[in-house]
Amino acid sequence: MILKGKKTLVYGLGKSGIAAGALLEKAGSEVYLYDGNTQLDKEKLCQEIGGPCQVMLGDFPREIMKEIDLVVLSPGVPTDLPEIVEMKTANIDIIGEIELAYLCSKGEVLAITGTNGKTTTTALLGEIIKAYNENSFVVGNIGTPYTLVAEKTDENSTVVAEVSSFQLETIRTFHPRVSAILNITPDHLDRHHTMAAYIAAKVRITENQTEGDYCILNYEDEVTRKLGETLWAQVIYFSSKSVLAEGVYLKDQKIVLRYEDTEEVVCDLDDLQLLGVHNYENVMAAVAMALVYKVPLTIIRKVLGEFAGVAHRIEFVTEKNGIAYYNDSKGTNPDAAIKAVAAMVRPIVLIAGGYNKDADYREWIGSFNGKVKKMVLLGETKEDIARTAMSLGFHDYVLVDSFEEAVRTATELAGSGDAVLLSPACASWGMFKNFEERGDVFKKLVKTE
Template structure:
C-alpha cells in the first residue's frame, strides 16, 4: 500500500503511536491520531511528533460520538494499532467489518523500511536475547538497528534503513497479533508460559500470537526454538522455515546446546565449541538459554563464530536484570531490581552460585511469596526486608521455616545491613519480588540507587 495521501488512523498514543505518526507524516499521509483517554494533553502529544513531510495531523481524544465515528470510518484507508490497544474492541471490530486494513506498528515499519529482520519473542528473556543479538550484529555490521518492545519503536528508524541494514527486533505478543506480511529472515521463540491472558483471553490465543512471528517465513528463513519447551518443540514440526533448536538439557544433532559447561554449536554436521558458561557475565540457566538463542540466530544469519564468541564473553547483561555491579572486599553485588514480582525474582535466586544476602520487599501488588521463599533453596543466608510488604513476606518466610530475617526502615539501612552480614565469598542481591512504588519512582531508579551505594563502598 502506498501511504502518500492516504487517510490513516493511528489508534493509541504513547511512544509507538507517536513514532507511527511521525513515519506516516514523513510519507505524506493524512493522519488522525486517536486515543480514548480524554485526559491526555493535546499540546504535549504534538510536541513529541516532529513536523516533517507533506502529511497532515489531527488529534482526537475521548469517546467518539456515533455520528462522528461513522463519518470517520467512512473515510479511512488504513488503521495502525499501537501495541497497548486491544484488537477486539467494538470499534476495531467495526473497522474490520468495513474491510479497513488493520496493521500493527510493526507491519507499518516493515512495509516502510528496508533490510533484513532478526525477530525475537517469548514470555521471558526477550530483552536480554535482543540486547545480546544486537551487540553481536553491531560487531558484525555497523548498519544494525535494535528496535521493538525494547523501548525503541521500529517505526522510529524504518525510513533510515537501507537494503543492507540488519534490524534486530524484540516482539511482544501484542505486536505480533496484527502482522500481515512481516517476514523475519531469522526468528526465535524463547519459551511460552501463561502471560497477558487478560488481553488474549485464552492460552491458545496467546500461543497463536507468539507463533505469528514465523507465519510468513519460507524455506529460505530460519526459526530458532527452545527444545525444552513443549509448545515450541511441537511448533517446530509444523514450520516451512528451517528449524534450529537450542537446549540446556540435552545434546542435539543439529542446533546449539549445553554439554556440561560448554556451549556447542552443531550446524551442517560440524560441531564448534563457542565458549563455556563460566566465561559469560550473565548468570543462570535461563541466561545460558538466552545466550544460546542469540548465538544460534547470529550463526543462522552467517555471522562468523569468532564474532559470536567474542561478543558473548564481553556482554555484561541488561541493566537491572541480575546485573553484576562490582566486587568489594570479596563480596559480589548484583542488581536485579527488574525482579518486580515473585516469578521474576525466583530467576534472580536461581542464578546465584554462592551464599546470598538478599534485599526483598516493596510495594504491595497482592502477590503471594511462598514460591519465592521456597526457591531460596539453602542459598539465602539473610533476607533483609523493606517496604509495605515486609511484614507479609516475613510471615510467609516464618511459616515456611526460613527465620534469617532482618527488617529495615529505609533502602539505605537495608543496604548497610547487607554489607554488615555479607562475608568474603558471598553475594549481595537486590531482587525484591515487589514493585518499587512508594520508595522509588520505578525499578530503574531503585536499581540505580543500589549501584550508587555499591560504588561508594
C-alpha cells in the same frame, strides 16, 4: 500498503506511538492521535510528529470511526477494548506499530520473542550483527521503536528486533528471516486472559516464515520443543541440558555447536561475563541465530567475550560493607525472578512485589531452596505474595509501604557476604513508569545511602 492520503489514527501515544505518527506523517498520511491521558500537551505532540495532526485526549471519540481508514495500535493497547472491537466490526483496518514499521522498511529482520531473556538476547545478537554488518539496527522493546528507524533501512540492512506478545497480536505481513522463541511461561494473563491466547500470540512470530527461513527454539521448554514439529521454517534448537543431534548446547562447561555434520566449541562459559544458566541459554539462542545468518564464528566469539549484559537484568550495582547489590528490575514475572535467584551465589535479601498481573507465585517461592534469607515485600501484590509464602512455610518476610523503605530495610536485614537483590516478580506500573525507572531509582538509592 499505500499510506499516502489515508486518514490514520494512532491509538496510544507512548514512545512507539509518537514514532509511528511521525512515520505516517512522512509517508503522507493524514494523522490523527489519540490517548486517554488528558495531561498530554497537544501542541508538543504535533511538534514531535513533525507535521499537522488532530489530537484527541480523554474519552475515546467514537464519531472519529466514521472518518478514519486505518488504525495503528501501540503495544500497550489491549485489542479487546470496546472501541477496538467496534472498529473491527466496522471493518476498519487495524495494525500494530511493528507491522507499520515492517511495511515501511527494507532489508532483513531477525526477531526475538519469549517470556524472558528477550532483551539480553536481542542486545547480544545486535552486537554480533553490528560487527558483521555496519548497516544494522537494534529495535523494539529494547528501547528504540522499530518505526523510528524504518525509513533509514535499505536493501542491505539487517534489523534485530525484540518483539513482545502485545506487538505480535497485530502483525499481518511481518516476516523475520530468522526468528527465535526463547521460552514460554505464564505472563501477561491480565492482558491475554488464558495461556492458550498468550502462546498463540508468541507463536505468531513464525506465521509468515517459509522453508527458506529459520526459527530458533528452546529444546528444554515443553511448549517450544513441540512447536518445532509444526513450523514451515527450518528449526534449530538450543539446550542447557541435552546434547543435541543438531543445534547449540552446553557440554562440559562449554557452549558447543553441532551443525551441518560438524561439532565445534563456540566458547568456554568462563569466557562469558554473564551469570546463570538462563543467560547461557540467551547466549546459545543468539549464537544459533547468528550462525544460520552466516556470521563467521570468529566474529561471534569476539563479541561473546566482550558482552557485559544489559541494564536491569541481574546487573551488579555496587558492594558496600560486604553486601553486594544487584538490580534485576526487569524480573517482572515469577519465572524471570526464579532465574535471578538461581544465578546468585550469596545468601539473598530479596526485594519483591509491585503491580498485579494475576501471576501465580508458588513456583517462584518454592524455588528459594534456602538461598533467600529474607524477603522485603511492597506494592499491591505484597499481601498476595505474603499469603503464598506463608502457605509454603516461608515466614521470613517484611511488608513495607514504599520503595525507599524497601531498599533501606533490605540493607538493614543483610549482612557482610549477603546479596540484596531487586527482582520483583511483578511489573512496575502504579509505582513507576516502567521497569527501567524502578531499576534506576534502586541504583541511585543504593549508591547514595
